[in-house]
Amino acid sequence: MDMSLASEKRLLKLNELEELRYDAYENSRLYKERTKRWHDRHIRKKSFKVRDxxxxxxxLFNSRLRLFPGKLKSKWSGPFTILRTxxxxxFKLEAEGNKFMVNGHRLKLYHCNDQVGMIECMRLDPPDPKPLS
Known part of the structure; x- marks a missing residue:
């Protein structure tokens, strides 16, 4: 095999590999742009006011507290009152005299339901068998 021919083939393979790398880089960049556009479109703005x-x-430091372990443990604590935005x-929050700052992405409105709803029970009996006629 001719050495110049082998070196030329090797150079072509390296150029082809470089083109594949460039295409992969471009595809990755386009994917990231599309994902960012979708994410930015679906962000919900949260607006809280003082005293909400x-x-x-x-x-994170409360995650080791295991008063009610298991799947059914609530991931939310509170309610807290907003002191300042x-x-x-x-947001600066207060609860039981403790004040601390929290990122707004970690918050959601607390809906207080003071009224206890009535529970209605219905008895479901099987239907009477129809007489054969």
Missing amino acids: KVRDKML TPYGS
Whole structure:
């Protein structure tokens, strides 16, 4: 085999590999742009006012507290009262005299339901068999 021919083939293979890398990079960049556009379109703006009652996602240092372990444990703690808002989306909260700052993405409104609803029971009896005629 001729050495110049082998080196030329090797150079062509390297160029082809470089083109494949460039195409993969472009596809990855396009995918990331599309994903970012979709994500930005589906972000819900949360607006809270001072004195609103909110709930907070469990804080990381509270995650070891196992008062009610298992799947059914609520991931939300609260309610907390908003004392102050910042222009960057963080909030100063208060609960039982403790004050702390939290990112707004960790909050949701606390809906207080003071009224206890009535529970209605219905008895479901099997239907009477029809007489044969």
